[in-house]
Amino acid sequence: MSPELKVGPDHHYHLEFRKVKEPAVEFEPGQMTIILPKGDNPDEVVRVHSEWISHIHANVQAALRAASTRKMSGRTQPEFRNLVWKLAEECAKELGVEFYKIHFKKTADKWASCGTDGNLNFNTLMRNLPEHLIQYVVYHEIAHRKEMNHGKVFQRIMKDKFPQKRQIDMELYVYWMIVNRVS
Numbered sequence: 236m237s238p239e240l241k242v243g244p245d246h247h248y249h250l251e252f253r254k255v256k257e258p259a260v261e262f263e264p265g266q267m268t269i270i271l272p273k274g275d276n277p278d279e280v281v282r283v284h285s286e287w288i289s290h291i292h293a294n295v296q297a298a299l300r301a302a303s304t305r306k307m308s309g310r311t312q313p314e315f316r317n318l319v320w321k322l323a324e325e326c327a328k329e330l331g332v333e334f335y336k337i338h339f340k341k342t343a344d345k346w347a348s349c350g351t352d353g354n355l356n357f358n359t360l361m362r363n364l365p366e367h368l369i370q371y372v373v374y375h376e377i378a379h380r381k382e383m384n385h386g387k388v389f390q391r392i393m394k395d396k397f398p399q400k401r402q403i404d405m406e407l408y409v410y411w412m413i414v415n416r417v418s
């Protein structure tokens with residue numbers, strides 16, 4: 236159980252204290268977690284990092300505003316599927332791996348997944364994402380053909396390709412809110 240961190244009048248983020256030197260933020264579909272270094276007094280740790288927290292909050296709000304005012308792609312489901320196949324083949328070639336089937340399904344909890352059997356699953360809600368975010372999600376799943384877990388090796392593969400990874404994770408986080416509201 237992680238406590239909640241209240242930011243501004245009506246925003247709550249999950250809060251975790253971990254053995255880290257620097258504060259960090261993690262994005263998952265529908266959830267953002269602020270990670271702060273462990274300390275004797277949690278309130279004091281929050282206070283020390285309050286400026287950093289406000290900065291992250293402001294970035295998320297700006298990303299949400301930018302995404303909200305952007306027109307949805309209008310891509311059809313077949314166009315979306317073709318795009319995912321094309322990107323998956325490109326990424327697989329780049330990473331020197333293979334995959335088998337691609338399945339498309341509307342799911343409530345994630346953008347995509349990769350099975351140990353080499354099959355990839357993509358959420359049909361991704362149809363509305365800008366292409367650079369679709370490419371990022373596809374690359375992530377294909378990278379799992381090299382490394383199943385999200386450990387250091389996996390993070391390195393992703394950061395080499397997407398140095399601005401945190402910004403993209405943030406965009407995906409705000410788009411999750413947007414596409415789940417509109418569909």
Ligand SMILES: [Zn+2]
Pocket residue numbers: 375379385
């Ligand atoms: Zn993954």
